[in-house]
Amino acid sequence: MMKKTSVNKDFDISVGLVGSKSESNRALIICHYAGLEPAICNLSAADDTNLTIELLKKIDNQIEQKQNSYREIDCQNAGTVFRFLTTALALKPGKWLLTGSERMRKRPVKDLVDALRQLGADIEYQDDEGFPPLLINGGNLKGGEVSVNISKSSQYASSLLLAAPCFENGLRLHLEGELTSLPYIDMTIEIMSEYGAKVHRNNRDIFVEHSDYQNVKYTVESDWSAASYWYEMVALSRNGRVFLENLKMNSVQGDKIVAGVFERFGVVSHEKRNGVLIEKSGKLIDNDLEFDFVNAPDLFPAVVATCAGLGINATFTGLKNLAIKESDRISVMVSELRKIGAEFEKISDDILKIKLLRDLKLFSEKNPVVFDSHDDHRIAMSLAPLSLKIGAVEMENAEAVSKSYPNFWDDFSKLF
Numbered sequence: 001m002m003k004k005t006s007v008n009k010d011f012d013i014s015v016g017l018v019g020s021k022s023e024s025n026r027a028l029i030i031c032h033y034a035g036l037e038p039a040i041c042n043l044s045a046a047d048d049t050n051l052t053i054e055l056l057k058k059i060d061n062q063i064e065q066k067q068n069s070y071r072e073i074d075c076q077n078a079g080t081v082f083r084f085l086t087t088a089l090a091l092k093p094g095k096w097l098l099t100g101s102e103r104m105r106k107r108p109v110k111d112l113v114d115a116l117r118q119l120g121a122d123i124e125y126q127d128d129e130g131f132p133p134l135l136i137n138g139g140n141l142k143g144g145e146v147s148v149n150i151s152k153s154s155q156y157a158s159s160l161l162l163a164a165p166c167f168e169n170g171l172r173l174h175l176e177g178e179l180t181s182l183p184y185i186d187m188t189i190e191i192m193s194e195y196g197a198k199v200h201r202n203n204r205d206i207f208v209e210h211s212d213y214q215n216v217k218y219t220v221e222s223d224w225s226a227a228s229y230w231y232e233m234v235a236l237s238r239n240g241r242v243f244l245e246n247l248k249m250n251s252v253q254g255d256k257i258v259a260g261v262f263e264r265f266g267v268v269s270h271e272k273r274n275g276v277l278i279e280k281s282g283k284l285i286d287n288d289l290e291f292d293f294v295n296a297p298d299l300f301p302a303v304v305a306t307c308a309g310l311g312i313n314a315t316f317t318g319l320k321n322l323a324i325k326e327s328d329r330i331s332v333m334v335s336e337l338r339k340i341g342a343e344f345e346k347i348s349d350d351i352l353k354i355k356l357l358r359d360l361k362l363f364s365e366k367n368p369v370v371f372d373s374h375d376d377h378r379i380a381m382s383l384a385p386l387s388l389k390i391g392a393v394e395m396e397n398a399e400a401v402s403k404s405y406p407n408f409w410d411d412f413s414k415l416f
Helices: 021-034 047-060 079-091 110-118 155-166 182-194 224-236 254-263 297-310 320-324 329-340 377-390 398-403 408-415
Strands: 002-005 010-016 071-074 094-099 122-125 134-138 144-149 171-176 199-202 205-208 239-245 267-272 275-280 288-292 313-317 343-348 351-355 369-372 393-396
Touching: 010 408, 021 047, 021 079, 021 155, 021 182, 047 071, 047 079, 047 398, 079 094, 079 110, 079 122, 079 134, 079 155, 110 122, 110 144, 110 155, 144 155, 155 171, 155 182, 155 199, 155 205, 182 199, 182 205, 182 254, 224 239, 224 254, 224 267, 224 275, 224 297, 224 377, 224 408, 254 267, 254 275, 254 297, 288 297, 297 313, 297 320, 297 329, 297 351, 297 377, 320 329, 329 343, 329 351, 329 369, 329 377, 369 377, 377 393, 377 398, 377 408, 398 408
Parallel strands: 010 239, 071 094, 144 171, 288 313, 369 393
Antiparallel strands: 002 393, 094 134, 122 134, 171 205, 199 205, 239 275, 267 275, 313 351, 343 351
């Protein structure tokens, strides 16, 4: 699928962002563990959330299994869904084959499996050691004390935590390795607490008591990760102004830091009663910036694309886990942005530099730049706004945006 984009440089619009899929998936998993019918307002319409709903129904649908056969649960390329269901199936009586797409089979899961095995889970690798698919003989885990290395993903910890109140002995979880994406673990704890869980984090140690989740009405906030592309559009505009409906500055989502990040690009945020207004400030931008994405890796595509569009020198750190996302987001963003003249220097697997673009290439409707999303939603949404600077853009695999923001192209068309 191709998506042509060619937009104006001045706009003043309102956008109703999708609900956070990170919050939505956590709330759905909690309701699954509690045996509750979800009462969730503003539930995300993202493909990942719909997949979570579909697979949880499949898991709960009691079908008698043939002896020695495994019921297949296909998570496609949804990393969050796969990691959360690894623990859920380890608790669920039965034999399960937890699998996914070809890309999912290259995304590591060993640290989570090791932790679950410490708790007594029966999990085997079907193919390569440390990677999906997994053969899981589900049963009753009693909890206790366990360590998990979160250097590759904070979701390993969140997966264990969400199940922890169901453990007879509760859970004392020690976080090992580099504390990557720690705000996502704090989000998990906050949502668990909303549902009545007794959970407390003290630096690297998290304590969860055995208790019952409560039946509450939970409201999902608008998605700050989705907001990052609108911050990018305003930064790349001449006089852009966007009201992001129902977005909260005081959010449980770690990606709320995007507001502070984009102040450095001359974008200011004003919290209003029903959302956040963002606009160009007209302030000068420093030309040699540094950004650390260790706690907010999903912001990297929007930030690096903004630097390319504005011709800004920048150094990016905290990148190594981006290689195991829906695509290798470091190499993909480098290859796509080189199409418009960007120059990069790779310092290490964790550090990348982008150099000042002196001759930004321009494109016409007859000769557009053709970007490829590599079936990665965040790649597509970060590259599209560059049309504000370079002209006509076409996007291959544009439909990938439905993974987290199904209405992105409709909302983006408001700029025309």
